[in-house]
Amino acid sequence: MTSIHVAERVQRIKPSPSSTAADRANQLKREGRSIVSLVVGEPDFDTPAHVREAAARAMNAGATRYTALPGTVELRQAIADKLKRENGLTYALNEIIVTNGAKSAIYTAFAATLEPGDEVIVPAPYWVSYPDMALACDGKPVAVACSEEQGFKLTPAQLEAAITPRTRWLILNSPSNPTGATYSAGEYRALADVLARHPDVLVMTDDIYEHIRFEGGTAPHLLSAAPELRERTLAINGVSKTYAMTGFRIGWAAGPRELIRALDTLTSQSAGNSCSVSQAAAVEALNGSQDFVAQSLAVYRERRDAMASGINAIPGLSCRLPEGAFYLFVNCAGLIGQRTPEGKVLETDGDVVLYLLESVGVAVVAGTAYGLSPYFRLSIATSLDILADGLARIAKAVGDLA
Known part of the structure; x- marks a missing residue:
């Protein structure tokens, strides 16, 4: 054998x-x-009927072939419009890449940036895949326990203590899986003040649950509170949770052009472009009725x-x-x-x-x-x-x- x-x-x-x-x-x-x-x-x-119908229209219109690697122009424009409309963030189309789900965006970002031994700060409780994705890309996850008494959220003092010369990424997930904890604009600002002292630390925001927020409105975004972090922040999101589109496998990353270019290069030799029909459905999800x-x-x-x-x-x-x-x-x-x-x-x-x-x-x-x-x-x-x-x-x- x-x-x-x-x-x-x-x-x-x-x-x-x-x-x-x-x-x-x-x-x-x-x-x-x-x-x-x-x-x-x-x-x-x-999945909402108008989104399913958009997928059917795309298939019937022959939109079943390869698309541009970073995503169709229509979908990247819809993402850019959404980021501007809902989060007050401005991104050019070449600063956005569409991926096979948000998980793929996170993994590809780690694969494109981590060298052996680079550290990824992961506030705990965390989504189960963060540490293992870092490990799979030769990184070292650094879990920081965030107690129930502190609302399951990372404090500035904890962040300062966790950063070392090997720190490459900080991941922030708000609202959080598994706790539902949500950072306020003020809490983001306090974390940003720590990051200002450590300019080599990249930040990844996992915003996949931003619309499932019970206190009204979408969750505040780190970059709204700390716009100076834009050139080292990768904003991850997708349509799976908000629009009940888990099977469509459409996520995206928005960030500085140099970083998006690295994701483009790696994706070109790995997953390739995201499903054409799913991209058409995602355009309708973002641009259509939000009822x-x-x-x-x-x-x-x-x-x-x-x-x-x-x-x-x-x-x-x-x-x-x-x-x-x-x-x-x-x-x-x-x-x-x-x-x-x-x-x-x-x-x-x-x-x-x-x-x-x-x-x-x-x-x-x-x-x-x-x-x-x-x-x-x-x-x-x-x-x-x-x-x-x-x-x-x-x-x-x-x-x-x-």
Whole structure:
């Protein structure tokens, strides 16, 4: 038998924990178990009709061939218009690249800029893929624990302490996955004052949840608060969460021309251009009616309020009310040390998550995957009926502990 050598860059990373949890939940469903999966961060709504119709029109018009590598002119113009209209940011078309989802933009940026040992500051809790994408590109993720008491947000003092001569990137995700924490303009300004002392540190803003914000309006942008950072900031976004277009795989990056040119070069030899039909659909999403955005936000808010209230009524569990995104990051410290009906002591949030899955069939993701324990993340991107079922099951499981 031939032995396949897997490169060290792959061996040093792990599969996405959220994908692994979803796969396990689906496996149990296939085995006949009744499972309530609160794992996947994906809107449960259909893509808006006018966006689907734009995709169909594009196919029928023959727009099924290669496009310009950085994206069609129409889509890059729509992105530039959106950035100007909603964020007050001005970008030329050659400062924008369309990618195969926002994740691809982040990975490609790391691949294009990181040398072995370069450090990437990742405030924790973080989206599960940030550290592994840095590792896959020979970088070193530097996780900075941001406690619940500080709103799960990075402080200027923490940022100053984390920066070293090897620091290459700082990632800021607002609203955040998994906590829903959102930076204010003032908090951005304070972080920018630290960055002013470290001009070689690049900044990546992951804005994918910007429209899913419960306090009104889109989330403030770092570059609105600190425009002087523009020439070293890469703004990442996409249509997946806002417009329920996860399967269309359209993201983008906007930034200084030199950096976008590097992404262009690497993409030309890797992924190539993004799907032509998806790009046409994304143009319609950005330029067309925005009614869906407000309608879906109202539903998410109702789900958030109901689920947070229910979780906080369960002894041993608690959660802050998220300001955005569609997750609850649940503090389960009160369950650590308790015993299951089978006599097992719950020692970690991983134990809690396994207990919920095996005892009552509720699938969530342990806080360890996001860099902060003891917590678990649950998604509210599903119906109120399913959430109520999951909540009742969690309450029963907790009630059975001793």
